[in-house]
Every structure is written in structure tokens, then in C-alpha cells.
Amino acid sequence: MFAFATLPAGTAELSRAGQPHLHDSTQDGARALEAFLAGVERKAFRIAQIALRHEADALDVVQDSMLQLAHRYAARPPAEWKPLFYRILENRIRDVQRRRMVRNRVMAWMPWHADDEEEQTDLIEQAADLGPQPPAQLESQEIMQALERALTELPPRQRQAFLLRNFEGLDVAETAQAMRCSEGSVKTHYFRALQALRVSLGEFWK
Amino acid sequence: MSHEANTDTDREFEQRTRSLLLESADGLPGALRSRLTQARYAALEARRAAAPASTRSWMGAGAAATAVLVALLVFVPHHGGAPVTALAGGSIDDLDLLAESDAVPLNEDQDVDYDFYEWAANEADAKTEAAPSVGT
Numbered sequence: 001m002f003a004f005a006t007l008p009a010g011t012a013e014l015s016r017a018g019q020p021h022l023h024d025s026t027q028d029g030a031r032a033l034e035a036f037l038a039g040v041e042r043k044a045f046r047i048a049q050i051a052l053r054h055e056a057d058a059l060d061v062v063q064d065s066m067l068q069l070a071h072r073y074a075a076r077p078p079a080e081w082k083p084l085f086y087r088i089l090e091n092r093i094r095d096v097q098r099r100r101m102v103r104n105r106v107m108a109w110m111p112w113h114a115d116d117e118e119e120q121t122d123l124i125e126q127a128a129d130l131g132p133q134p135p136a137q138l139e140s141q142e143i144m145q146a147l148e149r150a151l152t153e154l155p156p157r158q159r160q161a162f163l164l165r166n167f168e169g170l171d172v173a174e175t176a177q178a179m180r181c182s183e184g185s186v187k188t189h190y191f192r193a194l195q196a197l198r199v200s201l202g203e204f205w206k
Numbered sequence: 207m208s209h210e211a212n213t214d215t216d217r218e219f220e221q222r223t224r225s226l227l228l229e230s231a232d233g234l235p236g237a238l239r240s241r242l243t244q245a246r247y248a249a250l251e252a253r254r255a256a257a258p259a260s261t262r263s264w265m266g267a268g269a270a271a272t273a274v275l276v277a278l279l280v281f282v283p284h285h286g287g288a289p290v291t292a293l294a295g296g297s298i299d300d301l302d303l304l305a306e307s308d309a310v311p312l313n314e315d316q317d318v319d320y321d322f323y324e325w326a327a328n329e330a331d332a333k334t335e336a337a338p339s340v341g342t
């Protein structure tokens with residue numbers, strides 16, 4: 001008699017109809033991917049929002065990155081997903097920034113459209129509405145806005161290194177993988193970002 | 207010079223910025239969180255939709271290859287010109303035998319009766335040696 005003993009654990013279970021669950025590993029993969037995306041989506045959105053200063057663009061970029069990861073890299077080991085996802089996210093952010101740059105250059109030749117198309121984003125307006133705001137919360141929000149402004153002023157690579165290491169919690173190797181640079185470069189970018197932020201936020205950090 | 211945050215002040219700064227950023231991510235408005243959830247489901251759905259499509263294409267190719275093979279087996283005349291339908295039928299019988307649940311469990315060495323197979327092989331050899339050759 002054929003035995004299912006040679007099937008890997010988890011796939012040998014029999015269903016009611018007596019058939020083995022051959023799709024269990026696929027379902028596990030889908031569940032793992034969903035858990036991963038649920039775990040990174042908010043941070044990814046904040047990273048994109050800080051870089052782009054535009055809520056809708058940030059949402060688009062995150063959605064696009066999720067689609068790309070699910071479509072192209074879902075079969076990769078889950079340990080690789082995070083650096084891959086943030087690499088995709090950064091590429092998408094850069095795409096949006098490039099498109100904006102091109103659009104701004106084109107608009108510069110058509111000054112009559114400039115006012116209509118300009119999307120000046122107010123950071124204060126974009127800040128999360130946290131409901132009723134006691135003084136401590138207001139202070140925290142003010143510091144957050146200052147931090148966001150300071151992050152926006154950083155060179156992109158420094159900002160990326162800081163947010164991936166500090167906010168997302170990637171280690172140096174993963175950050176290097178996500179940024180496609182050496183671990184030494186990550187340390188340098190991170191160190192410079194830290195120094196610049198400390199200077200910028202000096203007055204808030206008493 | 208080390209490029210890592212070394213001083214206590216650096217570490218404190220890092221912790222403060224991290225907790226601020228985490229708070230801001232946790233405090234996203236419900237509408238935004240809902241849109242992020244929708245984006246996640248859309249990504250998972252796209253992956254689900256893509257997987258069966260590729261499977262279908264492989265299955266289609268496999269079915270076409272099988273059809274060609276069966277057509278060759280059934281319609282191409284065997285050496286003497288006679289159709290090989292009977293042989294194909296025999297092959298199917300053999301497949302049934304192989305697929306039977308009582309077939310030898312090749313993945314379980316402990317259940318294989320090696321003595322029997324050794325005896326059977328010796329018997330076959332003995333018969334071959336005993337039979338007169340064609341040329342004599």
C-alpha cells in the first residue's frame with residue numbers, strides 16, 4: 001500500500017474526503033506573505049510619506065511595492081522579503097520623485113499651468129489626526145513634525161539608511177541589501193543622518 | 207572613527223526618534239489603515255490569480271503533449287504494420303498494476319522481500335541457461 005509517510009510534515013494530513021492537502025505549503029506561503037505585508041505596511045507608508053510628502057502618492061507607492069513583492073518575490077525565502085520589499089519601495093519612491101522633477105521642468109515652460117498643478121504639501125496638514133489633543137500629545141505632535149521636517153531635509157540616502165535602521169529595525173546587512181550598497185556605506189549614511197538630525201532637532205531635544 | 211552611535215546621548219536620541227516614528231505609524235487614521243489593508247489584499251489576490259494562470263498554462267502544455275503521445279501510440283503502425291492498440295492497452299494494464307495499492311512499497315525498504323527477488327532472478331537465469339540457443 002502506498003503510504004504518505006514520505007510527504008513532508010504538514011502535507012500528510014488527510015482531509016474529510018481522504019485526500020492529502022497538497023496545497024498546504026501554498027496556503028502557508030500566502031499566510032506568511034499576508035502576515036509580512038501586514039507587519040510592514042504602516043511603516044512603509046510612513047517612510048514613503050516622509051520621502052514624498054504626499055499621502056496619495058505614498059499609498060500608491062506602497063500598494064505598488066506590495067504587488068511587486070507578491071508577484072515576483074513571494075517564492076523567495078521569507079527572510080529575504082524585508083530587504084527586497086524596501087528596495088522595491090525605494091525604487092518606487094525614486095520613480096515618483098523623478099516623474100515630479102520631469103513634470104516640474106515641463107511646467108516651468110508653461111507658467112500659466114504652474115499654479116494649478118503645483119501640489120505644495122503642507123506637512124502640518126498631512127500630519128495624522130490623533131483626535132483630542134492634550135498638551136503632552138500636542139508637544140509630541142510638534143516634535144514629530146519637527147522630526148519629519150528634519151528627515152525631509154536629509155539627503156535621500158541618509159534618510160533611507162536612518163529610517164530602515166532606526167524605524168524599521170533592519171540590521172546593517174539587511175539595510176545594505178535594501179540600499180544596494182556596502183555595509184560600510186550604510187554605517188556612514190546612518191552616522192551622518194544621526195548627526196544632522198541631532199543638529200536639526202537640538203531645540204526640541206532638551 | 208566609528209560610524210555607529212556610540213554615546214549614550216546618541217542611543218537616547220535613537221530611541222526617542224524610533225518611538226516617535228512608531229507612534230506615528232500606529233496612529234494612522236482609520237481610513238488610511240483601511241486603504242493599506244485593501245492594498246495588501248489586492249497584492250495577495252493578484253498573486254493568487256497569477257498562480258493558477260501559470261499552472262493552467264503548464265497543464266495545457268502537459269495535456270497537449272499527452273494527447274500527442276497517445277495519438278502516436280495508437281495510430282503509428284508497429285514494425286509489421288499492425289496497429290499497436292493492443293500493446294497500448296497492455297501498457298495501461300501494466301500501469302493499473304503498478305498503481306495498485308498492493309504494489310511494492312519502494313519507499314519502505316524494510317518491507318521488501320529481497321530473498322524472494324533474489325530467488326526469482328536465479329530462477330530466471332537458470333531457465334535461460336537451460337533453454338537451447340537459436341543457432342544450435
